Amino acid sequence: MWCVTWFLLPFLLTWPLQLALSTFPAGRPWLHQLNRWWSKLQFLGYFTPLDVRGEPHPAAVRGQPVIFCANHSSYIDIPLLFATIPGYVNIVGKAALAKVPLWGRIFRSTYLTVDRRSVVSRGRSFVECARSLRGGRDLIIFPEGSIGPAPGRVLLPFKDGAMRLAIEQQVPIVPVTMPYNHRFFPDLGARLRLRRHGLRVVFHPPIQTLGMTLADLPTLREQVWLIITSSLDPDSEPADSPFAATPPAPVRA
Template sequence: MKKFLSVLYTGWCGIVFVVPFLFLYPFIFICIQNKRWHPFGHKIVRFWSQIFFLFTGMIIQKDWKFKPDKNKTYVYVANHFSYLDVAAGMNIVENYFAYVGKSSVSKVPLFGYMFDQLHIAVNREDKNSRSKTMLRGIRALKNGRSVFIMPEGGIISKQIPKMAQPFKDGPFIMALENQVSIVPISYLNNYQINPANLFKWGLPKVIINKEIKTEGKTSKDIEALKKEVYDIIQSDLDKYYGLEKTEYLG
């Protein structure tokens, strides 16, 4: 019975995801034709995310240990165990930002084109793509646009809720290059609500942790920053699930 209800709920989530998107897409499409209009396109996509969480009954429970300044630029980093994480990020972060995500998203009709225009797609198997992604992320930050990256490099953990190690250098290089703060975000239970391709109703729980300032730090501090971010997010996960502390193996 529970599986049947999950299938029905998954179908409803699919409808709530697709129908508003198709309705809003013409407006998004117009906004992404001119870079000056991209912030408006971003706001429409954020509105779409809010519709999704509202009408699926998944009201995000946000624990604000730090409230980012809407007028400042940050590098947001989070654990990544579920596809729901991306939609949740759009709902949580109020700053204008660019996601750094896998290039395979670009193959999805309509959504892929929107992602390519508003965000930063990366092919992690291609060194040139990774280099271009780094430059685009650094440029976005220099232009006053925040960046959101999952430092694990995808949904790759074999021991959820333990994060995959080591973290990718990208988000930390971008933050150091621009001397902007890093904001760790902990998604506590998204993967329980959205395991694989199924949805089970629940209230997503998220912690927005205090910023980690990078002023005065250099590339020599990358490993220390990676460990600090890992310890913050993994500590939240360990406490939530009653697990023992895990050391970062960078």
């Protein structure tokens, strides 16, 4: 109950201001900073270890937009990325997010959505992503497209969109691994259940795409997939580590 409260409370407290900021374009960068603030407040309230490895913007890519390609294993993925990536970052979420009560209106005003079943929606999303990158705004993409049956252990095959964008816009890709989100906030459908468990975000070294063509896309896709996979390995933690594979006990009210 404690963790569920901290998942919902910061958002609900800031929702009126978020709604006001979402109504005009000049307010949206401030809206994102507010989202970053309540995301950080969540993790402070959880009292859970947060281990951030690497840098979102190392010197090699500083001053240019990047695409963050992250594994997708939990509903906590977006808040965790917002909390750990500085700046006015954009993100591509599934179209269903735009229909979530309260949050949906905020999300679609400031970020991007895609209905992967619709060719038109995919095409529109691709154009908007390219425009965002050309405007200097970083972009977060979950190349798996959805949460798979073995989150945190086995990645789904990647869609081509993130790699194609990176090549066509000649921007770097920063692979991101979040190996424990599914333990903290498992995908249980309509049920909302959070558990105490250490969290980790690994920002891998950037992959430069300068000079690549679409002929390099399959190789780039495999490279990103392997890099993200390399930091999943949840069973390698010591037994007394807060990140150990032992299933955590549910949080009591």
